[in-house]
Amino acid sequence: MVNIDPTLMIGIPLFMGFLIPSVAIVWKNSPRYLAGFTILFNLIASTLLLIRSLNAPVISVLGGWQPPYGIVFVAGPLGSMLALLISSMTMLTWFYLPPHIKEGNETKFYMLFILLMAGATGMVLTGDLFNLFVFTEITSIASFSLLAYSRGKDEKEAVEATIKYMIIGSLSSAFFLIGIALLYGATGTLNMADLASKIPSANHNLVMMALAMIITGLGIEAEMFPLNGWTPDAYTGATHPVSVMFASVVVKAGFFALIRVVFLIFGAATEALQILMIFGLLTLFVGESSALRQTDLKRMLAYSSIGQMGLLLVAFSLNNQTALVGGLYAMLNHAIAKGLLFMAAGSFIFALGTRDISALNGMGKRMPVTSALFTIGAFSIMGLPFFGGFISKIVIIAGSMQAGTEGMLVAILILSASLIELVYFLRVVHRIWMREPEDDSRLKEAPFTQMFPMIVLAAFVFLMGIYPQAFFKVLIPAAQELLRGLGTMIGGA
Amino acid sequence: MILTIAVAILILMMMVFAVYSVETKDLLYAVVGTMAVSLIVSILFYVLQAPDVAMAEAAIGAGISTAVFVIAIKKTERYEHD
Amino acid sequence: MNFYTVLEYIGMFLVFVGALFLFLGALGIFRLPDVYNRLQAGTKATTLGAFGAIIGIGLMRPEWLPKAILIAVFILMTNPISSHALARASYRRGIKLWDRSVVDRYGPYLREKEEKEGKR
Amino acid sequence: MIKKSIALILIAILFVAIFFTLANDLPFGDNRTTTGVSDKYIYHGVNDTGASNLVTAIVVNYRGFDTLGEVTVLFVAATGVGAVLYNMGRPAGKKRKKTEASLIVRTGSRILFPMMLLFGAYIFVHGHLTPGGGFQGGAVIATAFLFKYVSDTRYHIDHNKFTATESVVGMTFALVGIMGLLLTGYFLFNFLPNGSPGELLSAGIIPIIYVAIGIKVGAELTGILDNMMEVEQ
Numbered sequence: 039m040v041n042i043d044p045t046l047m048i049g050i051p052l053f054m055g056f057l058i059p060s061v062a063i064v065w066k067n068s069p070r071y072l073a074g075f076t077i078l079f080n081l082i083a084s085t086l087l088l089i090r091s092l093n094a095p096v097i098s099v100l101g102g103w104q105p106p107y108g109i110v111f112v113a114g115p116l117g118s119m120l121a122l123l124i125s126s127m128t129m130l131t132w133f134y135l136p137p138h139i140k141e142g143n144e145t146k147f148y149m150l151f152i153l154l155m156a157g158a159t160g161m162v163l164t165g166d167l168f169n170l171f172v173f174t175e176i177t178s179i180a181s182f183s184l185l186a187y188s189r190g191k192d193e194k195e196a197v198e199a200t201i202k203y204m205i206i207g208s209l210s211s212a213f214f215l216i217g218i219a220l221l222y223g224a225t226g227t228l229n230m231a232d233l234a235s236k237i238p239s240a241n242h243n244l245v246m247m248a249l250a251m252i253i254t255g256l257g258i259e260a261e262m263f264p265l266n267g268w269t270p271d272a273y274t275g276a277t278h279p280v281s282v283m284f285a286s287v288v289v290k291a292g293f294f295a296l297i298r299v300v301f302l303i304f305g306a307a308t309e310a311l312q313i314l315m316i317f318g319l320l321t322l323f324v325g326e327s328s329a330l331r332q333t334d335l336k337r338m339l340a341y342s343s344i345g346q347m348g349l350l351l352v353a354f355s356l357n358n359q360t361a362l363v364g365g366l367y368a369m370l371n372h373a374i375a376k377g378l379l380f381m382a383a384g385s386f387i388f389a390l391g392t393r394d395i396s397a398l399n400g401m402g403k404r405m406p407v408t409s410a411l412f413t414i415g416a417f418s419i420m421g422l423p424f425f426g427g428f429i430s431k432i433v434i435i436a437g438s439m440q441a442g443t444e445g446m447l448v449a450i451l452i453l454s455a456s457l458i459e460l461v462y463f464l465r466v467v468h469r470i471w472m473r474e475p476e477d478d479s480r481l482k483e484a485p486f487t488q489m490f491p492m493i494v495l496a497a498f499v500f501l502m503g504i505y506p507q508a509f510f511k512v513l514i515p516a517a518q519e520l521l522r523g524l525g526t527m528i529g530g531a
Numbered sequence: 532m533i534l535t536i537a538v539a540i541l542i543l544m545m546m547v548f549a550v551y552s553v554e555t556k557d558l559l560y561a562v563v564g565t566m567a568v569s570l571i572v573s574i575l576f577y578v579l580q581a582p583d584v585a586m587a588e589a590a591i592g593a594g595i596s597t598a599v600f601v602i603a604i605k606k607t608e609r610y611e612h613d
Numbered sequence: 614m615n616f617y618t619v620l621e622y623i624g625m626f627l628v629f630v631g632a633l634f635l636f637l638g639a640l641g642i643f644r645l646p647d648v649y650n651r652l653q654a655g656t657k658a659t660t661l662g663a664f665g666a667i668i669g670i671g672l673m674r675p676e677w678l679p680k681a682i683l684i685a686v687f688i689l690m691t692n693p694i695s696s697h698a699l700a701r702a703s704y705r706r707g708i709k710l711w712d713r714s715v716v717d718r719y720g721p722y723l724r725e726k727e728e729k730e731g732k733r
Numbered sequence: 734m735i736k737k738s739i740a741l742i743l744i745a746i747l748f749v750a751i752f753f754t755l756a757n758d759l760p761f762g763d764n765r766t767t768t769g770v771s772d773k774y775i776y777h778g779v780n781d782t783g784a785s786n787l788v789t790a791i792v793v794n795y796r797g798f799d800t801l802g803e804v805t806v807l808f809v810a811a812t813g814v815g816a817v818l819y820n821m822g823r824p825a826g827k828k829r830k831k832t833e834a835s836l837i838v839r840t841g842s843r844i845l846f847p848m849m850l851l852f853g854a855y856i857f858v859h860g861h862l863t864p865g866g867g868f869q870g871g872a873v874i875a876t877a878f879l880f881k882y883v884s885d886t887r888y889h890i891d892h893n894k895f896t897a898t899e900s901v902v903g904m905t906f907a908l909v910g911i912m913g914l915l916l917t918g919y920f921l922f923n924f925l926p927n928g929s930p931g932e933l934l935s936a937g938i939i940p941i942i943y944v945a946i947g948i949k950v951g952a953e954l955t956g957i958l959d960n961m962m963e964v965e966q
Contacts, residue, residue: 060897143816225769247754598879
């Protein structure tokens with residue numbers, strides 16, 4: 039088997055990102071194909087990486103400096119699974135892109151698109167804290183810039199959302215950077231494994247302050263409750279494929295970074311987990327109940343996404359293997375199903391020209407295929423049986439049973455939040471299938487290039503609901519990796 | 532000793548300028564305030580024996596970004612509204 | 614007393630003179646009444662002051678002399694140009710002269726030029 | 734008013750907490766070189782990398798990958814400025830006539846502009862020997878272009894040439910990394926000889942990377958300025 043070095047998954051996209059603008063001067067249509075080629079390369083590389091990492095974690099040393107002196111890439115099962123998720127979601131979004139990009143801007147859009155992918159991939163693969171910061175920066179700045187590339191009448195809104203996101207995002211990176219500086223001051227190292235071994239002997243106050251700073255900084259990327267002010271505007275203002283990227287790539291990578299710092303470096307610091315649990319529950323309820331009130335389709339999906347991130351936080355802060363597997367399963371399911379929902383919603387909005395939920399009356403008759411796909415995504419998020427969301431919620435609740443009385447309370451809260459979800463998604467689904475349309479004309483279905491990614495995602499949603507064992511094969515070692523911590527994995531190299 | 536006092540004075544001045552540039556309603560003055568902060572920061576970097584960083588801060592913080600802010604203010608409005 | 618000691622004393626003297634002029638320039642910026650007068654102090658005095666200080670340092674450490682001369686030439690060019698641009702910009706923005714100023718050649722020149730352009 | 738005072742109180746609490754933690758637990762200026770990775774950088778840096786400027790040794794060699802990332806951040810940010818300004822559109826009307834700069838400024842700019850460019854180039858070419866490097870040199874180059882813009886109202890950069898330069902030097906950086914991977918199995922490995930520290934041609938790949946970064950940063954910052962200047966016309 040060919041071994042592709044994980045660093046190439048960053049190196050090639052960066053190279054192509056720099057290449058695209060100059061080739062575009064000569065050959066105007068090249069950006070799309072160059073970007074597609076790059077994403078394909080990453081997809082293949084991450085698939086191979088996942089297969090390799092199931093046996094033993096793949097470690098790649100940058101510049102030949104052994105850790106902790108240099109930067110190191112560590113691809114365990116969890117990291118490579120997320121890298122695969124990122125590259126495949128990017129690939130599917132690439133298919134979905136064409137009509138949604140403003141003419142004349144393709145070059146820069148595709149460039150930012152693959153740099154966003156490279157940044158997110160770097161975030162999940164790197165084993166160095168400062169390197170994590172650098173990739174977080176690339177990801178978030180690429181997201182602001184992509185957000186600004188909106189089209190049509192949303193332009194002004196998009197610029198406003200961009201500026202909002204930009205201010206909050208730069209605040210988040212400042213917090214993150216101060217946290218890293220404090221950690222470096224307390225321990226004198228930046229390598230995650232080395233940090234994990236040195237933190238127990240470091241100054242407790244400093245470490246806790248650093249943890250607070252880092253959670254604040256990354257919580258903004260991960261849509262944690264008091265820090266998620268940018269989310270609804272960003273999702274609404276962005277052009278539809280970019281919303282997909284936000285929901286399934288950017289936020290997931292940010293969330294993973296948060297979890298990794300808490301689990302791997304701080305060894306699941308129990309105080310931190312308590313706080314994360316409270317914030318997770320708050321995020322869950324605030325997100326879901328705000329989604330209930332929305333009349334704007336994309337805004338509703340955005341708030342639902344916040345709620346789901348809260349669910350993930352709760353699952354991870356339960357800190358046992360079952361709950362972790364459930365959380366990872368929910369993470370996968372949310373990335374896939376929310377991506378599907380945003381794509382289908384994008385197609386609706388593209389055809390109708392409005393984001394209002396009330397305009398969806400009778401869409402089942404006007405755009406049957408897209409409506410069916412939307413319904414599949416909605417069912418999965420709600421957690422109906424035979425869909426991925428069901429399995430994830432069952433496993434999380436099973437995990438919460440292991441956590442005693444506190445866990446019971448959590449399970450009840452998760453179930454009641456699911457009930458709210460059920461209400462607002464069913465409302466939309468009801469409108470789509472049961473109401474009579476005001477205007478009976480058939481709308482044109484999305485072209486095949488757009489339909490294809492949605493069908494693939496829907497197939498995965500089904501697969502996740504019917505045959506979860508296939509996914510558990512990867513997720514269980516991934517959860518064990520998280521619980522065991524990174525320190526033992528590299529062996530203090 | 533003298534160096535410590537000088538650094539303390541510089542930090543104090545930096546805080547004053549920072550608060551001023553946040554509080555003032557005239558954005559042009561706010562930009563001048565941030566420029567002063569950058570300048571003091573670069574002097575501090577130099578005192579702390581990081582000339583590389585000091586150069587970067589002086590060129591980017593006090594030079595380019597001030598220019599960008601001034602151009603932006605010229606294109607929009609000079610005074611902040613409530 | 615060898616050659617380098619003499620150079621060092623000359624350098625010290627130049628630095629002293631430079632510092633004096635810099636001080637006078639700073640005093641002028643505080644004490645003079647309007648923008649244009651302050652620019653006078655802020656340009657002429659400080660250019661000479663910086664010039665003296667830099668060349669003086671160069672004489673004290675002869676191995677730095679070439680760099681010092683380069684810096685001095687650079688200051689000699691940039692300082693007057695920037696103050697010129699500042700003064701011109703402030704005049705065009707309509708900042709008034711001090712009420713006891715004696716002569717203003719730029720104002721009549723500008724008006725004449727505007728009239729010419731108006732005729733065209 | 735209430736909001737503002739609550740915010741102020743919160744900030745004050747945060748400030749006190751941070752200040753006392755730092756003052757007690759992270760004594761300023763302590764010698765902590767023995768605890769972490771820094772002793773390796775300090776005592777073996779010159780031998781390992783051949784760069785007599787240790788900051789450069791760390792930034793471009795030990796942690797060169799971070800620098801590649803930072804260059805990308807700047808690249809993306811420059812593109813983002815373009816995107817935001819492009820969407821903001823052109824505010825209609827109110828086109829003030831620009832005043833032509835005076836003869837003195839124009840003549841001065843003709844002489845000073847090449848000197849400023851040269852100074853910027855000096856900073857990044859000597860990045861491995863003296864303080865400074867690609868980012869600083871690039872910023873100086875951008876200042877030179879800013880000066881050109883101020884002194885000559887009709888001056889414009891050629892966008893295509895700037896884009897091409899930017900992407901070629903960016904690719905150079907990435908290629909150096911990929912070549913290291915192909916030749917030795919490590920991304921961004923220093924595959925050139927170190928030479929003797931202190932000479933201009935030493936320190937392996939550092940000068941190549943710093944020249945690339947300098948040109949790239951200069952082109953990008955100039956691009957940002959140009960975007961800001963042009964949005965109205």
